[in-house]
Amino acid sequence: METGWASDTVLPHYRVAIAGSGFAGLGMAIELKRSGIEDFIVLERAPALGGTWRENHYPGCGCDVPTPLYSYSFAPNPYWSRLYARSEEIRTYLEDCADRFDVRSHLRLDAEVTGAHWDEENARWTILVGGDPALTAGFVVGGFGALNRPEYPDIPGLEDFRGPLYHTAQWDHSVPLAGRRVGVIGTGASSIQVIPQLAKQAEQVTVFQRTPPWVVPKLDRRISRFEQRLYARVPLTQKLLRGLIFTITEGVGVAITRYPWMLKLGEAWGRWHMRRAIRDPELQRQLTPNYRLGCKRILPSNDFYPALARKDVKLETDGIARVEGNRVITRTGTEHELDLLVCGTGFAIEEVFSHLDLRGRGGISLTEAWKKGIEAHRGTTVAGFPNAALLSGPNTGTGSTSQVYMIEAQIHYVLELLRTLEEHRAGTIEVTERAQADYNAWLQQRMQRTVWLTGGCKSWYLSDDGVNRTLYPGPSSEFWRSLRRVKLDEYELGPVRKPEPDRIEVAA
Numbered sequence: 383m384e385t386g387w388a389s390d391t392v393l394p395h396y397r398v399a400i401a402g403s404g405f406a407g408l409g410m411a412i413e414l415k416r417s418g419i420e421d422f423i424v425l426e427r428a429p430a431l432g433g434t435w436r437e438n439h440y441p442g443c444g445c446d447v448p449t450p451l452y453s454y455s456f457a458p459n460p461y462w463s464r465l466y467a468r469s470e471e472i473r474t475y476l477e478d479c480a481d482r483f484d485v486r487s488h489l490r491l492d493a494e495v496t497g498a499h500w501d502e503e504n505a506r507w508t509i510l511v512g513g514d515p516a517l518t519a520g521f522v523v524g525g526f527g528a529l530n531r532p533e534y535p536d537i538p539g540l541e542d543f544r545g546p547l548y549h550t551a552q553w554d555h556s557v558p559l560a561g562r563r564v565g566v567i568g569t570g571a572s573s574i575q576v577i578p579q580l581a582k583q584a585e586q587v588t589v590f591q592r593t594p595p596w597v598v599p600k601l602d603r604r605i606s607r608f609e610q611r612l613y614a615r616v617p618l619t620q621k622l623l624r625g626l627i628f629t630i631t632e633g634v635g636v637a638i639t640r641y642p643w644m645l646k647l648g649e650a651w652g653r654w655h656m657r658r659a660i661r662d663p664e665l666q667r668q669l670t671p672n673y674r675l676g677c678k679r680i681l682p683s684n685d686f687y688p689a690l691a692r693k694d695v696k697l698e699t700d701g702i703a704r705v706e707g708n709r710v711i712t713r714t715g716t717e718h719e720l721d722l723l724v725c726g727t728g729f730a731i732e733e734v735f736s737h738l739d740l741r742g743r744g745g746i747s748l749t750e751a752w753k754k755g756i757e758a759h760r761g762t763t764v765a766g767f768p769n770a771a772l773l774s775g776p777n778t779g780t781g782s783t784s785q786v787y788m789i790e791a792q793i794h795y796v797l798e799l800l801r802t803l804e805e806h807r808a809g810t811i812e813v814t815e816r817a818q819a820d821y822n823a824w825l826q827q828r829m830q831r832t833v834w835l836t837g838g839c840k841s842w843y844l845s846d847d848g849v850n851r852t853l854y855p856g857p858s859s860e861f862w863r864s865l866r867r868v869k870l871d872e873y874e875l876g877p878v879r880k881p882e883p884d885r886i887e888v889a890a
């Protein structure tokens with residue numbers, strides 16, 4: 383294979399290379415270590431670990447799945463300060479996990495993976511960091527994440543807005559809020575967390591809403607010292623709490639994916655929640671979704687509606703036509719003068735892979751392999767890309783429960799793939815095209831019943847061609863079960879090409 387770099391370059395070799403150090407990459411590293419595998423490296427493009435929880439620190443940022451479930455099953459934290467922890471606390475938890483499981487020495491920060499090329503002759507991957515070949519690995523795991531490329535809306539004049547303009551995921555804490563007129567574009571998961579915080583400080587907040595979200599009460603509360611001590615001394619009690627939260631979120635998952643009519647109950651709850659805070663009938667109308675609950679992410683919040691009921695918070699639903707100077711002008715001609723503009727407009731999911739130079743067997747690029755649409759086998763392996771796995775890959779998202787649960791299921795599957803290689807003394811393991819196609823045909827057929835396709839909304843879950851390539855169309859426990867074992871008839875094993883060279887220690 384033509385690699386384009388000097389043939390006498392000696393690159394350090396690892397048994398496993400992981401890209402990314404969010405919940406996925408870090409969890410993979412910890413589980414490798416816990417299974418006795420020490421020969422691995424974690425490459426992280428940022429100067430610190432933490433993924434989502436390093437990037438997102440806007441006021442009010444936190445998880446919307448209770449933290450006893452939104453955390454690693456193997457690393458319970460009895461000391462969460464509240465049921466829905468804030469961003470900083472989750473980030474600290476991830477940092478603590480890196481120390482507690484002693485994986486920090488495997489971590490290379492400021493190391494952006496720009497590509498990976500399959501080397502057929504040696505049955506291993508050459509990994510490019512910052513554009514250059516930096517190491518080789520017997521197996522690669524992509525923990526690139528899906529929600530970390532901020533997407534700005536396509537609005538004429540937006541980039542010339544006269545004043546600070548940023549995305550919720552790029553919050554600039556140096557910009558003062560007091561006395562400012564702030565505009566927020568979007569009413570998704572991040573916006574509904576930040577708007578109430580802005581309302582407390584800014585002179586005026588204008589919320590530009592395209593589609594109203596379904597918002598339900600957030601059963602949040604502080605966790606008392608007594609409870610923390612109980613969880614620390616009797617871990618079973620926290621496990622029971624985790625189990626209870628899991629059962630509830632799984633129930634919602636079953637309704638979303640199989641019995642959308644059941645979601646009417648949740649809709650009644652959401653409407654009741656809104657009417658308790660909003661008295662104005664016109665505002666109520668503007669805030670009532672016209673699609674089924676669950677079609678877009680269900681958002682728990684106790685302070686979003688009260689914030690919108692304030693006199694200094696305006697809801698604008700006319701749609702933005704353009705931005706001129708410091709004015710946002712709607713399609714009906716209303717002008718809003720603003721000092722600061724915040725975009726809570728989500729992430730460019732498909733961009734995650736499009737700029738990566740990933741080349742599998744025969745030099746095929748991942749973009750080429752995915753020209754008909756992004757798909758993987760069980761969300762994890764891709765035909766033509768041996769000895770490789772994706773975490774948080776296609777159709778592994780969940781509309782109701784903890785993403786960390788899905789990630790852990792995948793991590794277990796990767797360990798099974800590695801175990802299969804060892805048990806069969808094989809050099810390569812690669813999913814067959816047939817298995818991948820059958821799985822995805824089944825998955826998309828299953829998808830037809832879900833509220834994401836039947837609920838009457840257009841969400842970021844769907845690609846431009848209307849296909850849901852992001853979420854798993856079933857209960858998360860089913861996904862977990864399907865990843866417990868590697869089915870050998872879905873894979874092809876190849877011989878060991880060359881004995882792996884001893885690892886050469888060089889500073890990366």
Ligand SMILES: Cc1cc2nc3c(=O)[nH]c(=O)nc-3n(C[C@H](O)[C@H](O)[C@H](O)COP(=O)(O)OP(=O)(O)OC[C@H]3O[C@@H](n4cnc5c(N)ncnc54)[C@H](O)[C@@H]3O)c2cc1C
Pocket residue numbers: 401402403404405406407425426427428431432433434435438443444445446447452493494495496525526527528529530572773774783784785786
């Ligand atoms: C504001 C916000 C709130 C959320 N709340 C919840 C919630 O309550 N519940 C829930 O289930 N999910 C939630 N999510 C989804 C969340 O992203 C996942 O739960 C989870 O954190 C994903 O972990 P990850 O490791 O797959 O991805 P990430 O956390 O995005 O981590 C990916 C890591 O890979 C690094 N990386 C990317 N590309 C490269 C590269 N080329 N080379 C090297 N490193 C690279 C990134 O810098 C990052 O550190 C939320 C997301 C956001 C944005």
